[in-house]
Amino acid sequence: MQYLDPLYGRFEISDETLKLFQTKALTRIRDISLSAVPPLATPSGMIGSRFEHSVGVSYLAEKLIAKKEFAEIGKNLYVAALMHDVGSPPFSHITERLMEDLTGKDHEEFAEKILFANDTKKAVENFGADIDIVYKMITGNYKPWSDLLNGSIDLDNIDNSLRWGMAIGAIENKAYDPEDLLEAYCWKDGKLALKLNYYSEIQKWELTRRLVYDVVYSDLNLIPETMLFRGLQFAYENGDLTEDFFDLTDSQALYVLEHRFNEKTQKLIRDMRRWFIYVPAGKITVDDNPSETIRTFCTDWKQRQKIADIIAESIGIEREFVTVYAGKDKGFKKIHLPFIGGEKVIEHQPLQKLFWRIKVFIHPKYEDKVTQVEEILEGILGE
Numbered sequence: 523m524q525y526l527d528p529l530y531g532r533f534e535i536s537d538e539t540l541k542l543f544q545t546k547a548l549t550r551i552r553d554i555s556l557s558a559v560p561p562l563a564t565p566s567g568m569i570g571s572r573f574e575h576s577v578g579v580s581y582l583a584e585k586l587i588a589k590k591e592f593a594e595i596g597k598n599l600y601v602a603a604l605m606h607d608v609g610s611p612p613f614s615h616i617t618e619r620l621m622e623d624l625t626g627k628d629h630e631e632f633a634e635k636i637l638f639a640n641d642t643k644k645a646v647e648n649f650g651a652d653i654d655i656v657y658k659m660i661t662g663n664y665k666p667w668s669d670l671l672n673g674s675i676d677l678d679n680i681d682n683s684l685r686w687g688m689a690i691g692a693i694e695n696k697a698y699d700p701e702d703l704l705e706a707y708c709w710k711d712g713k714l715a716l717k718l719n720y721y722s723e724i725q726k727w728e729l730t731r732r733l734v735y736d737v738v739y740s741d742l743n744l745i746p747e748t749m750l751f752r753g754l755q756f757a758y759e760n761g762d763l764t765e766d767f768f769d770l771t772d773s774q775a776l777y778v779l780e781h782r783f784n785e786k787t788q789k790l791i792r793d794m795r796r797w798f799i800y801v802p803a804g805k806i807t808v809d810d811n812p813s814e815t816i817r818t819f820c821t822d823w824k825q826r827q828k829i830a831d832i833i834a835e836s837i838g839i840e841r842e843f844v845t846v847y848a849g850k851d852k853g854f855k856k857i858h859l860p861f862i863g864g865e866k867v868i869e870h871q872p873l874q875k876l877f878w879r880i881k882v883f884i885h886p887k888y889e890d891k892v893t894q895v896e897e898i899l900e901g902i903l904g905e
Contacts, residue, residue, distance in 0.1 A: 528570065529685055529700065530581050538649055542601065545642045547608040548573055553771035554607070556686055558614040560772055563746035563794045566737075569689040572607040572614070578681040579671075580604035582700055586670070586677070591709035595667045601651040602659035605642075606671055606678060609633025609660075611768040612775030616751055619823045620758055621768045630661045630672070632768065666714040670707070674858045675716075675724065683727060687734040697733075698726040710862050718863030728873055735853035741802055745883050746794050748845035753779055753790035755827050756842070760784040786842040800845060800883040803895040806903055812878040815903055820848045820878050829902055833882060836898050843885035844895075851876040 523535045535543070542548065552573040555561055561569045583603035586592050592599070609632035611617040618629050625632065636642060637657055646653050658664035662672035670676055680700045687693035706720035716724065737743055757763050762783040767775065780791040792798075808816060819826050826848040834844040857870035882899055884891065 525577065527574070527578055527581065528688070529578055529681070529696075533581065541645050542604060542649060545645050546639065547605060547636045547642045548576070550769075550771055551576065551607055551610060553773050554610050554612060554614065555772055556682060557690070558616045559743055559747045559750065560613065560776065563750070563797070564690075564743060565797065566742065567689050567691045569686060572610055575682055575685055576604050576607050578685060578700075579606065579677045582677045582681060582704060583670075585701060586704050586707065589704075589707075592707070595670075597649060597651040598655045598659060599667065599670060601646055601649060602656045602668075602671055603677055605633070605637060605646075605656060606630075606660050608636045608642075612770050612772045613750060616747060617754060617768065617775075620754055620763060623758075623823075624763060625765055625768070633657070633660055669714055669859070674855055675727070679731070680727060683731045683734050687730055687737075690737060692733050692737045693730060697730040698723060703727060708862065713860075715860050715862045716857070718861045718866060718868060721861055721868070724857070725873065732853045732874065735851065739851070739853075739879065741881075741883075744847045744881055745800050745845075748847050748881075748883055749790050749794040749800060751823075752827070752830065752842065752845045753783075753787040753794075755823075756786040756790075757783045760787075762787070786840075790842055799886070801886050801889050801892070802881065803844075803884040803892045804882040804899040805880065806899065807877055807879045809877060810875050813904065816848075816878055816880065819880060819903070820850055826880075829880070829882065829899070832902060833884075833895055833898050837888070837891050837894055839885070839888055839891075843888060845883045846880065847883075848880040850878050 523540055524532055525535045526532050552571050554572045555569055556572055556575045557569040580600055580603040583600045587596050587599055609629040611621050611629060621632060622628055634657060637653060643653050646656060655664060659668045659671055662668045671678055680703050684696065684698065684700060703720070703723060706716045706724060708715050708717050757779065760783070770778065776791065780788055806816065819829060826846055830844040830846040831841060834841045853874070853876065856872050861868040861870060880903065882895055884895060
């Protein structure tokens, strides 16, 4: 069977690999977007699925294990690459915070019940991979090999940075070639490392990642994200969310949120789908030394939502008409693997500091209250 990929072109899928594709685990993530924000909610290009991305990561894994020093991890790396996102809940990282709260598991740990389901487990074992090793690699617990999938620069983010950026229109042309970056990986003195002569190529990946996250943190993306999360918060408060919700696809979850859950959630999701865009009403951005207050709001989703509630109460409007984003920048991050060239070993230095940011958005009919919201936000944060 032939497969067509936007980044890697046409390549063959063997019959034994096709059986992996046909599992419920991989069939489900064909309807989980690579973008956490549903593409239908943003005025941008359509972004591919986590399945499309996973096939891309497995393609890179197959190329990597063709190199002698990586041959021993072979089929286990390939299957882990293909299955690394099967535990993703609908809307991926947006919903994952709620999933962790309700189930005690992140998307990688949530993958366990999916991976060990009869049809997936059987397909993996028939393929010749070890299901236990595959799971350990996905969760980052099979060092050093798991760093190839769960590290600071891995096959996962080498693929998704370029795939996401080109699909949404943030990047017009390939800024780097993922297949070329595979040549940077090497095995030195029993450790995984990167070749120093690929440092400049990896900086191209860093810059691409920065461009991608510039869009991620833009109002274009954050407004629908905060509307969706606010709707999920009300569903959480109302007891609408159960563990079964996290087994749904994006389409199924959107339907449930819009038609089955509480009235506040339904309204937010309807407005999000129709591009009934909220307006910016205040923001705080700081460098890598935030106050303890800002750090708390950026790392605890329940505390973050209190900002929206305080603002809504202070200006006398309904809770669903105020949404908030708070988080730490993920654009430039430190690569933990050493760069090695001959006797020289260099530690990576990110090209730019990371930022902490808080943004508030309100329903457009209350646009006249923006100045008031800005003052309240500054009072809450002590800025």
